[in-house]
Amino acid sequence: MAVTATVSTTTPRSFIWLEKIANNFLLRRLVKAFFTIWIVTTLTFFIVRAMPGNAVDILIQDLTAAGMSADDARNQAASLLSINLNQPAHEQYLEYLANMVRGDFGKSYKSRGLKVADMIAAVLPWTLFSVGLSLLITFLLGVGLGALMAYKRDTWIDHLLSNLAATLDAVSPYLIGLLAILTLSVTWKIVPIQETRGALSPGIQPEFSLEFFADVFMHVKMLLLVYVLSSVGSWMLRMKSNTVSVLGEDYVTVAKARGLPDTRILTAYVGRNATLPLFTLLAISIGYVVGGSILLERLFTYRGVGFLLGDAIASRDYPVMQGVFLIMTVAVVFANLLADYLYGWLDPRIRISGGGQ
Amino acid sequence: MQPTLSVQNLSIEYQARRGRVQAIRNVSFEVHRGEALALIGESGSGKTTLGLGIVQLLPSTAKITQGKALYRRDTLTLDALTLQGKALREFRWKECAMVFQSALNALNPVLRIADQFGDTAKAHGYLQGRALQERAEQLLRMVRLDPERVWKSFPHELSGGMRQRVLIALGLLLEPQLLILDEPTTALDILTQRNIMDVLKELRAKLDFALIFISHDLSLAAELADRVATVYAGKIVEIADVATTFQDPHHPYTIGLINAVPTLRGAKEDLTSIPGSPPDLIELPPGCKFHPRCPLADYRCREQEPELEPIKPGHAVACWQWRSARAAMEKFRS
Incomplete structure (x- = not known):
């Protein structure tokens, strides 16, 4: 940045440290990240309120549907939900921001008295675990199979895997979930779907024991399977196309001419260069690990963040929705930041230097 | 003395959608230790x-249909075309190093130069660590690079000319008996090209390997080679020592190539290009493959393909008209 350099010569000495701070790469990225989070938070705040109906309406609807008279339902709802929805939106917004800065995400409308932060903290580990593990499996499987497809391209194994990957990539995860239940649980009766509901069986305590881990796995396996099946296709296809293009690079031919062993060429020459771009995607995907899928977690009654969000949307529980969207935003934004740093670290051509060089 | 490499009756074909591409047709030549052979065309x-x-780095669509490439070192003789597995891996680079034309992309972008040397050395059980670095630094200095600057660098931190010289240094690491340079200066600017040529000449004087220099640039071949083989449509049409090739060529194609090169003192009018373009290697013309572009072609050239025949010791030509070619070509120029 030649411009900065010329400016700094004319800047008074006392301001040089200020300029250094302003030019700090990490600091600039952090400021940008927080700005992004604020924008998303604001949009979320107003968009959830723009949804038809509100928490009170929905509860009244539910109560009358259960057989209560309209007046009773209204009174009951008012006493259950001690919230003032008539307060002007901008006042609510400022109050929300002020609380958020103090780390207070508010309390749930529906589950009265429960703090949003606690509610999320209770379900977050299950989602982190299930989505995180499936991401890891998907990545390793996708990279391995993708490389295999590239090495064996135009053989039956490549045609088989390519078509499989394209199909899996095209079918909606929810449909794969339904098909998994239909085949594994209903037709073939391999997986008893009743028992796998929830994240843990009643009576099992989180502890470091085989029994605990076996139970955790028993409950998560169907969800894991569907997550992996629904996302492995795109990783496979990406890895295949990366590998095919790296295999055509001159440095691979030269490596062969240099008499390097095939294993060394596969790992350090083809593998490393082909997976490099995937690491950015992996880092970005890590951002979605806190989200979980609303549809899939409901389908398998797995009480994670997606399940909580689905419930909150259905009952217009604004604070819970805002809380979930906030942590998802934070995770995605910081995962992107991580991706930038990771790529710079892995690929020597894009090393990020401090300052504005 | 036995030649380091003798290629005998080599034919290579590519399988294309339209048919078989006859890329190399019945080619034979020899290269001796300390000698440089230029292949031009x-x-x-x-x-x-x-x-x-x-x-053996041809794409999978290519097939060697006949021939041998006998490689000799001391008492060892092997056919490079039939090597497989470990033997092939050891032959590559340790016996025969090939420097490719695309220097810009010939080095793995994510490995430092030091690691690229390390990889090569390790694959062949060569020196490691400090000893390797010393040897590599010596080679890098030989190709006029500053080892301090280059050793810890990534390829993208070096210029095209530097990368090409790194590759040449890397090619010499295992002291191969045979070095193949495929258009080593093509993608480089004229000054860098000069620099590389000077490096290569120096190396030839210092070291004692057999060199095959592949180029379309006659002036570079004239500078570096001891013998020149002119290749046309997958066949050697003339082979002679460098002085003969430039002063007394006998194949109309060689004559045409030389007349197409501008000289510093010659008039612009003296330049003549060869009319037409190289033949389609799938549907080759009958007879001599050069006849459609040759001003001297007669009925025989159109029907029968001439084979390479010696006309003097060390000079062979594949042309029916070789006796009259030089004089006749002079006439056609004016």
């Missing part, structure tokens, strides 16, 4: 295929 004449064939 237009793009698409099969020069690169020949180089790739010797180290």
Whole structure:
């Protein structure tokens, strides 16, 4: 940045440290990240309120549907939900921001008295675990199979895997979930779907024991399977196309001419260069690990963040929705930041230097 | 003395959608220790295929249909075309190093130069660590690079000319008996090209390997080579020592190539290009493959293909008209 350099010569000495701070790469990225989070938070705040109906309406609807008279339902709802929805939106917004800065995400409308932060903290580990593990499996499987497809391209194994990957990539995860239940649980009766509901069986305590881990796995396996099946296709296809293009690079031919062993060429020459771009995607995907899928977690009654969000949307529980969207935003934004740093670290051509060089 | 490499009756074909591409047709030549042979010809004449064939790096659509490439070192003799597995891996680079034309992308972008040397050394059980670095630094200095600057660098931190010289240094690491240079200066600017040529000349004077220099640039061949083989449509049409090739060529194609090179003192009018373009290697013309572009072609040239025949010791030509070619070509120029 030649411009900065010329400016700094004319800047008074006392301001040089200020300029250094302003030019700090990490600091600039952090400021940008927080700005992004604020924008998303604001949009979320107003968009959830723009949804038809509100928490009170929905509860009244539910109560009358259960057989209560309209007046009773209204009174009951008012006493259950001690919230003032008539307060002007901008006042609510400022109050929300002020609380958020103090780390207070508010309390749930529906589950009265429960703090949003606690509610999320209770379900977050299950989602982190299930989505995180499936991401890891998907990545390793996708990279391995993708490389295999590239090495064996135009053989039956490549045609088989390519078509499989394209199909899996095209079918909606929810449909794969339904098909998994239909085949594994209903037709073939391999997986008893009743028992796998929830994240843990009643009576099992989180502890470091085989029994605990076996139970955790028993409950998560169907969800894991569907997550992996629904996302492995795109990783496979990406890895295949990366590998095919790296295999055509001159440095691979030269490596062969240099008499390097095939294993060394596969790992350090083809593998490393082909997976490099995937690491950015992996880092970005890590951002979605806190989200979980609303549809899939409901389908398998797995009480994670997606399940909580689905419930909150259905009952217009604004604070819970805002809380979930906030942590998802934070995770995605910081995962992107991580991706930038990771790529710079892995690929020597894009090393990020401090300052504005 | 036995030649380091003798290629005998080599033919290579590519399988294309339209048919078989006859890239190399019945080619034979020899290179001795300390000698440099230049293969010159237009793009698409099969020069690169020949180089790739010797180290078995042809694409999977290519097939060697006949021939041998006998490589000799001391008492060892082996056919480079039939090597497989470990033997092939050891032959590559340790016996025969090939420097490719695309220097810019010939080095793995994510490995430091030090690691690229390390990889090569390790693959062949060569020196490691400090000893390797000393040897590599010596070679880098030989190709006029500053080892301090280069050793810890990534390829993208070096210029095209520097990368090409790194590759040449890397090629010499295992002291191969045979070095194939495939258009080593093509993608480089004229000053860098000069620099590389000077490096190569120096190396030839210092070291004692057999060199195959593939180029379309006659002036570079004249500078570096001891013998020149002119390749046309996958076949050697003339082979002679460098002085004969430039002063007394007998194949109309060689004569045409030389007349197409501008000289510093010659008048612009003296330049003549060869009319037409190289033949389609799938449907080759009958008879001499050069006859459609040759001003001297007669009925015989159109029907019967001439074979390479010696006309003097060390000078062979594949042309029916070789006796009259020089004089006749002079006439056609004016």
